Amino acid sequence: MSRRQVGLFFGSFNPVHVGHMILANFMATRTSLDEVWFVVSPHNPFKKRGSLARDHDRFHLVELAIGDTPRLRASRVEFDLPKPSYTIDTLAVLREKYPTYDFSLIMGSDNLASLPKWKNHELILRDFAIQLYPRPGFPGGELLEHPRVTLYDAPLMHLSATYVRDAIRTGESIRYLVPPAVEEELLKSGLYR
Numbered sequence: 001m002s003r004r005q006v007g008l009f010f011g012s013f014n015p016v017h018v019g020h021m022i023l024a025n026f027m028a029t030r031t032s033l034d035e036v037w038f039v040v041s042p043h044n045p046f047k048k049r050g051s052l053a054r055d056h057d058r059f060h061l062v063e064l065a066i067g068d069t070p071r072l073r074a075s076r077v078e079f080d081l082p083k084p085s086y087t088i089d090t091l092a093v094l095r096e097k098y099p100t101y102d103f104s105l106i107m108g109s110d111n112l113a114s115l116p117k118w119k120n121h122e123l124i125l126r127d128f129a130i131q132l133y134p135r136p137g138f139p140g141g142e143l144l145e146h147p148r149v150t151l152y153d154a155p156l157m158h159l160s161a162t163y164v165r166d167a168i169r170t171g172e173s174i175r176y177l178v179p180p181a182v183e184e185e186l187l188k189s190g191l192y193r
């Protein structure tokens, strides 16, 4: 039997928005991946925790965003690991926990450009394939030609979680920027207000 191909989409998802959903669904349905897992990171080593919502709130919003979408899953594996969240450590844990799965990383060219600064990045590139998609304004850097990197022409949305948080804080509409169930929960909970 062939091994299950799982693409890991790491992120703060503070909050998850339609840019993430479009990309994840593209990777889950238009590539050789069988599944895409949203791995919600408690703390990106490169980001300040300032406006970061609680881990469980961000995870819950990802679950609401996914709903019953086939091939998409949310993972809270990093919640029980040391902080900040170093991707190489998470990958080691996942490999051990799911020995019959083949994990690869889903990454925008913004993250690929900074990959050389990640903990043990050479081990990541040695052991894991990278499914890359372009982010406007980020050429991707020297790793674009790396044999482990495959570039996909995914549809892109010029949207960020920062934009969504700012809209909430200033009382603007977030309709269509986030999935309907996420909008409903954000309005109800008062998160990011």
Ligand SMILES: Nc1ncnc2c1ncn2[C@@H]1O[C@H](COP(=O)(O)OP(=O)(O)OP(=O)(O)O)[C@@H](O)[C@H]1O
Residues within 6 Å of the ligand: 010, 011, 012, 013, 014, 019, 020, 023, 107, 108, 110, 111, 135, 156, 157, 158, 159, 160, 161, 162, 163
């Ligand atoms: N509009 C988008 N389309 C596709 N991928 C995105 C988009 N926005 C962010 N990503 C990617 O999704 C992953 C998780 O993103 P993250 O949670 O940092 O969201 P963000 O919108 O960039 O957040 P923030 O504005 O708070 O920095 C990262 O790999 C990031 O490159």
Ligand SMILES: O=C(O)c1ccc[n+]([C@@H]2O[C@H](COP(=O)([O-])O)[C@@H](O)[C@H]2O)c1
Residues within 6 Å of the ligand: 010, 011, 012, 013, 041, 043, 044, 045, 046, 047, 085, 086, 087, 088, 111, 117, 118, 119
């Ligand atoms: O492992 C590292 O050194 C490392 C350095 C920077 C970012 N990361 C991870 O990259 C992911 C993207 O983060 P973000 O906040 O841009 O969504 C998130 O899971 C971070 O923990 C990991």
